[in-house]
Amino acid sequence: SAVISQKPSRDICQRGTSLTIQCQVDSQVTMMFWYRQQPGQSLTLIATANQGSEATYESGFVIDKFPISRPNLTFSTLTVSNMSPEDSSIYLCSVATGPNEQYFGPGTRLTVT
Amino acid sequence: GQQVMQIPQYQHVQEGEDFTTYCNSSTTLSNIQWYKQRPGGHPVFLIQLVKSGEVKKQKRLTFQFGEAKKNSSLHITATQTTDVGTYFCAGPPGGYQLIWGAGTKLIIKP
Numbered sequence: 001s002a003v004i005s006q007k008p009s010r011d012i013c014q015r016g017t018s019l020t021i022q023c024q025v026d027s028q029v030t031m032m033f034w035y036r037q038q039p040g041q042s043l044t045l046i047a048t049a050n051q052g053s054e055a056t057y058e059s060g061f062v063i064d065k066f067p068i069s070r071p072n073l074t075f076s077t078l079t080v081s082n083m084s085p086e087d088s089s090i091y092l093c094s095v096a097t098g099p100n101e102q103y104f105g106p107g108t109r110l111t112v113t
Numbered sequence: 114g115q116q117v118m119q120i121p122q123y124q125h126v127q128e129g130e131d132f133t134t135y136c137n138s139s140t141t142l143s144n145i146q147w148y149k150q151r152p153g154g155h156p157v158f159l160i161q162l163v164k165s166g167e168v169k170k171q172k173r174l175t176f177q178f179g180e181a182k183k184n185s186s187l188h189i190t191a192t193q194t195t196d197v198g199t200y201f202c203a204g205p206p207g208g209y210q211l212i213w214g215a216g217t218k219l220i221i222k223p
Contacts, residue, residue: 001158031209042201043213044155083118096209101146104155 002027002095004105012111013083020079023093028073031096033061034066036089037107041094049076083112115140119214127222132189134217136202143205145178145185150216151198153172189219197221 004027013019023032032049045054047068055068070076080087088111094102116139126132136145144163148156150198162178162185169176173196175188189196199218203211 033210040218042215045210048210057185094156101157101158101161102211107155 002029002097002103004093004095004103006093006108007106008108009106010109010111012113015084015112017083018035018079018081019083019110020077021093022093023076023078023105025074025095027097029095029097030073032070032076033094033096033102034068034076034078035094038089039093045092046078049078049093080110083110085112088112115204115212117204117212117214119202119217121217122215123218123220125220125222126192128194129191132192132196132219133217134186134187134200134202136204137202137215138183140206141182143182145182146203146209146211147176147185147187148201149198149204150201154198156201192219192221195222 005024007022011019032047035043035084037043037048046061046066047057049055049068049070051070057063065081067079078091091108091110092104094104096102103112118137120135124132144161146161147159149159150156160176162176165182166180167178174188177186185202187200197219199216201216202214206212
């Protein structure tokens with residue numbers, strides 16, 4: 001398993017602004033993922049953060065809106081840009097340490113007003 | 114595209130009653146995983162099933178993987194308040210990504 005921390009744990013932001021969420025892992029991992037989860041809903045994969053290359057985005061998510069950095073094997077950031085109230089959600093990072101099972105950070109609860 | 118359907122969406126039980134959630138995939142899965150998310154928490158990995166017909170137990174939890182590797186179930190015997198949360202199944206379409214079921218929320222009636 002892996003211990004994952006996320007910052008900030010929550011934030012309230014004004015529309016039109018941007019927020020960068022950090023994800024730190026206590027060990028080197030190959031695969032890191034960013035998810036969005038609306039309250040009471042399932043998880044939606046935003047992108048796979050690739051170390052040393054551009055992130056791979058899922059359908060419906062674009063780099064201009066959700067730029068991702070992955071400077072090394074223990075750290076990644078997700079930026080939510082030009083926010084609107086529809087971006088209010090919980091954002092989760094996860095890592096895969098073995099064949100498929102994933103371990104999650106505690107999440108960032110974002111409210112956009 | 115590949116889909117993982119999970120039912121029911123909610124299940125209300127009295128403490129001590131059993132609970133079951135079911136997952137069905139539109140395609141054969143190489144494995145299926147189960148996660149638990151407590152209220153206000155993040156998903157926590159419970160178990161992975163890989164083999165056709167596999168059955169695994171964790172105390173009061175029993176996990177099954179269908180013979181065709183397209184369906185799975187989680188059964189909890191004699192639920193306790195600590196079991197409250199949402200249970201998700203997830204399967205890989207390929208590589209390290211996962212396709213997630215909608216989740217089943219276990220609610221203990223007061």
